[in-house]
Amino acid sequence: xxxxxxxxxxxxxxxxxxxxxxxxxxxxxxxxxxxxxxxxxxxxxxxxxxxxxxxxxxxxxxxxxxxxxxxxxxxxxxxxxxxxxxxxxxxxxxxxxxxxxxxxxxxxxxxxxxxxxxxxxxxxxxxxxxxxxxxxxxxxxxxxxxxxxxxxxxxxxxxxxxxxxxxxxxxxxxxxxxxxxxxxxxxxxxxxxxxxxxxxxxxxxxxxxxxxxxxxxxxxxxxxxxxxxxxxxxxxxxxxxxxxxxxxxxxxxxxxxxxxxxxxxxxxxxxxxxxxxxxxxxxxxxxxxxxxxxxxxxxxxxxxxxxxxxxxxxxxxxxxxxxxxxxxxxxxxxxxxxxxxxxxxxxxxxxxxxxxxxxxxxxxxxxxxxxxxxxxxxxxxxxxxxxxxxxxxxxxxxxxxxxxxxxxxxxxxxxxxxxxxxxxxxxxxxxxxxxxxxxxxxxxxxxxxxxxxxxxxxxxxxxxxxxxxxxxxxxxxxxxxxxxxxxxxxxxxxxxxxxxxxxxxxxxxxxxxxxxxxxxxxxxxxxxxxxxxxxxxxxxxx
Numbered sequence: 321x322x323x324x325x326x327x328x329x330x331x332x333x334x335x336x337x338x339x340x341x342x343x344x345x346x347x348x349x350x351x352x353x354x355x356x357x358x359x360x361x362x363x364x365x366x367x368x369x370x371x372x373x374x375x376x377x378x379x380x381x382x383x384x385x386x387x388x389x390x391x392x393x394x395x396x397x398x399x400x401x402x403x404x405x406x407x408x409x410x411x412x413x414x415x416x417x418x419x420x421x422x423x424x425x426x427x428x429x430x431x432x433x434x435x436x437x438x439x440x441x442x443x444x445x446x447x448x449x450x451x452x453x454x455x456x457x458x459x460x461x462x463x464x465x466x467x468x469x470x471x472x473x474x475x476x477x478x479x480x481x482x483x484x485x486x487x488x489x490x491x492x493x494x495x496x497x498x499x500x501x502x503x504x505x506x507x508x509x510x511x512x513x514x515x516x517x518x519x520x521x522x523x524x525x526x527x528x529x530x531x532x533x534x535x536x537x538x539x540x541x542x543x544x545x546x547x548x549x550x551x552x553x554x555x556x557x558x559x560x561x562x563x564x565x566x567x568x569x570x571x572x573x574x575x576x577x578x579x580x581x582x583x584x585x586x587x588x589x590x591x592x593x594x595x596x597x598x599x600x601x602x603x604x605x606x607x608x609x610x611x612x613x614x615x616x617x618x619x620x621x622x623x624x625x626x627x628x629x630x631x632x633x634x635x636x637x638x639x640x641x642x643x644x645x646x647x648x649x650x651x652x653x654x655x656x657x658x659x660x661x662x663x664x665x666x667x668x669x670x671x672x673x674x675x676x677x678x679x680x681x682x683x684x685x686x687x688x689x690x691x692x693x694x695x696x697x698x699x700x701x702x703x704x705x706x707x708x709x710x711x712x713x714x715x716x717x718x719x720x721x722x723x724x725x726x727x728x729x730x731x732x733x734x735x736x737x738x739x740x741x742x743x744x745x746x747x748x749x750x751x752x753x754x755x756x757x758x759x760x761x762x763x764x765x766x767x768x769x770x771x772x773x774x775x776x777x778x779x780x781x782x783x784x785x786x787x788x789x790x791x792x793x794x795x796x797x798x799x800x801x802x803x804x805x806x807x808x809x810x811x812x813x814x815x816x817x818x819x820x821x822x823x824x825x826x827x828x829x830x831x832x833x834x835x836x837x838x839x840x841x842x843x844x845x846x847x848x849x850x851x852x853x854x855x856x857x858x859x860x861x862x
Contacts, residue, residue: 333429333430333431333432333437334349334352334429334430334431334432335431335432335433336348336349336431336432336433336434337434337435338433338434339433339434340392340416340433340434341392343416343433344383344394350380352429353380353428353429353440354377354378354379354380357428357429358378358398358412358428359375359378361428361442362378362398362400362410362412363375364425365508367410367492367493367494367508367509368410368508369408369492369509369740370400370402370408372843373402373403373404374402374403374404375400375401375402375403376401376402376403377401378398378399378400378401379398379399379401380396380397380398380399381397381398381399381409381544382396382397382542382544382545383395383396383397384397384467384468384542385468386413386443386449386452386453386456386468387452388452388455388456391448391452393413393414393415393443393449393452394413394414394415395411395412395413395414395468395542395552396411396412396413396414397409397410397411397510397542397544397550398410398411398412408509409509409510409511409512410508410509410510411506411507411508411509411510411552412442412508413442413443413444413449413506414428414440414441414442414443415440415441415443415446415448415449416431416433416438416439416440416441417438417439417441417446418436418437418438419438422439422441422445422446423445425445426439426441426442426444426445426446427439427440427441428440428441428442444486444494444496444506447484450484450496450498451481451484453504453540453553454481454484454498454502454504455481456470456540457470457471457472457478457504457537457538457539457540457553457555458472458478458481458538459472459478460472460538462474467542467543467544468540468542469540469541469542469543470538470539470540471538471539471540471541472537472538472555473525473526473535473536473537473538476535476537476557478537479499479501481498481499482498482499483498483499483500484496484497484498484499485497487503492507492508492509492737492740493505493506493507493508494506494508497558500558501557501558502537502555502556502557502558503534503555503556503557503558504553504554504555505517505553505554505555505556506552506553507551507552507553507554510550510551510552511550511744512544512546512548512550512744513548513549513550513744513745513748514541514549514550514551515551515554515737515744516717516736516737516738516744516747516748517551517554517735517736517737518539518541518551518554519642519736519748520634520714520716520736521533521534521536521554521556521736522536522539523634523637523640523643523714524536524630524633524634527636527637527640527643528633528634528636529633530629530630530632530633532626532629532630532730532731532732532733533630533732533733533734533736534556534557534558534559534732534734535556535557536554536555536556537555537556537557538555539551539553539554539555540552540553559725559727559732560727561725561726561727561732562725562726562727562728563725563726564721564722564723564724564725564726565623565721565722565724565725565726565731566720566721566722566724566763566767568619568721568726569616569619569721569764569767570767570770570771570774572613572615572616572619573616573767573768573771573793574771574775574778575613576611576612576613576616576793577771577772577775577778577779577786577789578778578779579611579613580611580779580781580789581779581780581781583610583611585607585611587785587788587789587792589607590605590607590608590611590792591605591607591608592792592795593792593795593796593799594795595795595798595858595862596798596799596802596822596823596826596862597795597799598799598802598803598806599796599799599800599803600803601617601618601621601800604617604796604800608796612793612796616797617800620797620800620801621800621801621804622729622730622731623724623731623760623801624800624801624802624803624804624805624808625804625805625808626730626731626733627719627733627756627757627760627801627805628804628805628808628809628812628814629808630716630733630756631713631715631753631756631809631814631816632808632809632812632814634713634714634715634753635711635713635753635814642714642748643713643714645711645712645713645750645815646711646712646713646750647711647712648705648708648710648712649705650705652705652712652749652750653703653705655746655749656703657700657701657703659746660700660832660835661697661700661701663832663835663836663839664696664697664700664835666839667835667836667838667839667842668690668693670838670839670842670843671686671689671690671838671842672690674842674846675687677842677846677849678846678849681784681787681850682846682847682849682850682853685850685853685854685856685857686849686853688853688857688860689838689853689856689857692860695860696831696835696856696860699828699831699859700828700831700832703828707821708817708821708825709815709817709818709821710752710754710815710816710817710821710822710825711752711753711814711815711816712750712751712752713750713751713753714748714750714751715750715751715752715753715755715756716733716736716738716756716759717736717737717738717739717742717747717751717755717756718735718737718738718739718740718759719733719756719757719759719760719763720759720760720762720763720766721760721763721764721767722763723735739836741836752816752817752825752829753809753814753816754816754817754822754825754826754829755825755829755832757801757802757805757826757829758826758829758830758832758833759829759833760801761794761797761798761801761826761830762830762833762834762837762852762855764794764797764798765794765851765854765855766851768790768793768794769787769790769848769850769851769854770848770851771790772786772787772790773847773848787854791858802822806822827859827862830855830858830859831856831859833855834852834853834855834856834859835852835856837851837852837855838852838853838856
């Protein structure tokens with residue numbers, strides 16, 4: 321390596337006489353990248369998940385070529401090690417460009433390569449790279465045994481490449497829209513296994529009749545030096561939509577609270593309902609129908625139906641062992657208890673260390689959480705699998721309103737990657753389908769409280785009274801959902817357990833979810849800690 325000077329800027333840059341196609345074999349170049357250049361670059365990226373930790377060093381685990389007709393790009397698999405004694409793996413495709421107008425945020429390293437000034441950049445910013453990827457997937461062979469494996473579904477007619485653009489809202493991945501009809505998700509944080517989103521998408525498209533999820537179109541997988549199959553990209557059909565269900569439910573719930581004021585609806589005039597009591601639409605009291613509105617009622621009902629259909633599809637396989645239903649057993653119970661007791665202790669420590677950030681009702685609930693820690697721990701370890709007759713299946717794993725698109729009068733379910741904090745192995749463990757249901761119920765609870773927090777000045781009633789209306793609304797949403805979900809799964813012979821078993825599992829999973837949420841809120845939004853704390857309190861007092 322020699323230090324050269326950029327003609328116009330005076331900046332010292334890396335120089336090499338090698339051609340681009342050979343540069344990755346230059347140990348000096350690789351050392352420069354790993355000595356701080358990539359560290360600086362990745363820490364600025366939204367998809368980098370280690371911002372709250374101290375980075376120690378980066379290693380190049382693997383590299384591979386993405387190429388076509390003489391165009392060559394390199395895919396880098398990086399091992400990012402942290403001072404806290406753990407590591408992540410990330411994927412970055414890189415390219416050389418002499419374009420001085422390339423977006424500054426794409427630049428990784430200025431370079432003089434074979435007497436040509438330019439930059440090493442994140443290749444995803446180059447349309448030429450995005451085009452090559454599209455063409456490699458759309459022309460993929462039926463069987464690909466090379467280290468870089470492109471795959472496409474035979475049922476879809478790929479049109480010639482016309483255009484590509486970014487979606488700029490994601491936290492953990494980078495997605496590209498092709499021809500305004502196709503979406504390719506590049507997984508930035510990668511795992512030594514097939515990504516669950518790829519597995520679930522392909523399974524649902526290829527082997528089931530479930531159509532309320534974007535159809536699988538293709539993928540890119542890497543076979544690494546240890547013969548491990550690693551998913552780099554997932555291509556799906558772009559689904560027309562009206563936004564996500566989270567925003568939809570926020571608007572509907574906001575309207576309910578506004579109607580509560582304008583119609584002067586008193587809480588004592590609204591019939592109560594027990595938590596987990598099921599209600600057919602025809603059984604809803606007229607006061608509740610008038611208060612909630614038919615629109616939200618029917619949307620909750622439809623969402624229950626689509627969720628049930630998703631689980632029926634995921635529980636329908638009897639050949640591919642990764643998807644065949646399983647019974648509860650001792651191994652699952654040990655895995656579950658170990659995982660949850662560790663997580664619970666972490667949340668206890670966080671709560672004790674952050675009490676000073678809380679006040680009012682949130683502080684009261686936090687103290688209740690700490691005072692009842694032994695009761696909570698007992699609930700978590702009191703999981704007797706011998707009494708459970710339902711099935712475990714592959715589930716969504718991170719199921720909430722933000723993962724669901726609204727399509728006029730229907731829904732489309734997205735993103736089967738699983739819980740972000742979980743290991744790739746844990747995300748593939750077969751779970752009771754009611755864990756997804758519990759995740760959605762927690763999302764209902766969040767939507768209600770978020771509406772109150774975001775619109776307090778729009779309502780006449782004090783916040784504490786709004787919480788009481790919100791809790792009643794939540795119970796009715798749960799009641800409507802449970803009745804439809806039970807009816808649809810029962811007709812399809814998906815075994816989710818009898819009434820007492822279902823209630824036990826729901827309580828258990830709701831407690832688990834709320835404890836999980838508590839960590840995020842304490843670290844990021846202490847003022848919202850009341851939501852998971854109230855969820856925990858509801859279970860403890862039900």
